[in-house]
Amino acid sequence: MQQIEKEEEIFNDDKLIEIIQKIIVGVNGFVDLKQYIGTNKPSFGLIQNHFEKVLEQGNTQLFQQNIQKILEGLIQNNVQRVFIRVLFQYLKQNQDQLNLKQFQDSGIAKIWKNLQFQELNEFIILFQLQDQITEQDLLNHYLDLVQQKKFDDAFLLYQNLKLPKNYFYNLVDQMGNNKDAGKAADFIKKLNYDPENYPKIVERLEKSCIRYLSKEYSWFQCEEKLLYNQSLLVYYCEDAYYHNYKKEALSIIKRNNLLNQIKKENQKEYIKQDFQEGFEEIPNVLFVKDEFKPTEEFVNNENGVYLLCSDFGYQENQIFVVDKVDQNYFDAWKCIHSSKAVGYDCENVTPWTKLDYQGFKVCLVQIATQNHVFLFDFQRLQNHQEFKDDIRKLLENFEIPKIGLSLKDDLKHTVNHLKLKNIIVRSVIELSNCFKMLEKDPKLKSLAYITEFYFKKKLSKYETCSNWEYRPLRKAQIHYAALDAIASLHVYLKMNEINNQIIEEEKDVLQMGQ
Structure with a gap:
């Protein structure tokens, strides 16, 4: 309701109409227009409505005489592009009544270099300037934009002119510094070009990634x-x-x-x-002191601060890494399919840079029952039909609640990476929504927050971004991965004790794999 009232308040303000009147009649007020748009941020439709209102007040003839001066004034004063789009839209809709060809000999073509490509294309067509602005002119303009470091405009021009690839190499070469490497990567991805052809950009992105890692x-x-x-x-x-x-x-x-x-x-x-x-080699503590507990305990000596799997009754021998289809695999799924509820979580790796096309990977799927936790090695099992079938069977089972935080994302990643089609995921319990309803807290909370709220100890997050592709997994990684699924299940059990009805009402059904 507040948004509607705000829109109506701007809509009924006569200030914009007064400014547009100045521009059409007196060809001034451009600074006022720029300030108005910057402050009020009116929509395209609102500006268009007011623009047409002014013209309906008997100003059409004056407007027609002043079209070139108005356009020049908008460009010279760097008025937001939304107004130019409104102007061109009106010209396009009324070009049969307006004699736009008359401006061909008045020098209007001189302003074309100040227009962005989409506007420029419309400009050439509206004023029939194809003979005055040639393909060679556009090509030279592209090269000028690159030299002036107007990279967004140059990229649009490259795309729309369908220039040879060597022109893109020229653009990317000019962008090969830290400031513009990310934007260059965006261009490469949009065109689906091979990153290996742009080693300078890849190197910049990788070095930027290293600086981030070193800092964090x-x-x-x-x-x-x-x-x-x-x-x-x-x-x-x-x-x-x-x-x-x-x-x-x-x-x-x-x-x-x-x-x-x-x-x-x-x-x-x-x-x-x-x-x-010679030098004294420093060992990596993560491998030398690896133990089945939160990493903070043996790296930072923070004992007694963090939750342990054993706090919920799970010992190390109750947690299994499953990486092949064998008897252990079948025993694991027999246990899962007979459970009353399961905690569900995934561990993933994300791309190092924008041009890392291998991208996001699911590495582990963790499923906790009330007595065991199974860590399924996703990378080794994802092509096995048995694994796909068992995941589908679990997700579609109405009788077994699947519990987690940001669970929709984990389930979506699982389904998409397994290429499962037309799957209905039943009895989904999103803990952040349950906590919000149960504790009357309007903000969505993390699993770490909710777990500490109920169990008064911290949930270790040290291994969140560790190397989940590394095999064999470290003991601390196994503890971390298992505990996330365990914590999800036991938060759910705690919430169920408090108010079973609210939790039941929060069960969701999701359609995935379309």
């Missing part, structure tokens, strides 16, 4: 994250060595046999000297 994570976390991406691990070592984390960099280089992969020749020589002189 410890060196030993970075090593573990990058174990399956050698080029990024090399960049990380070069960056760490340059910033005087030499022992850490040397340790990673030695462990992963990266010396010959170092790209910076001067740095490589210094590293060789360090190797010859």
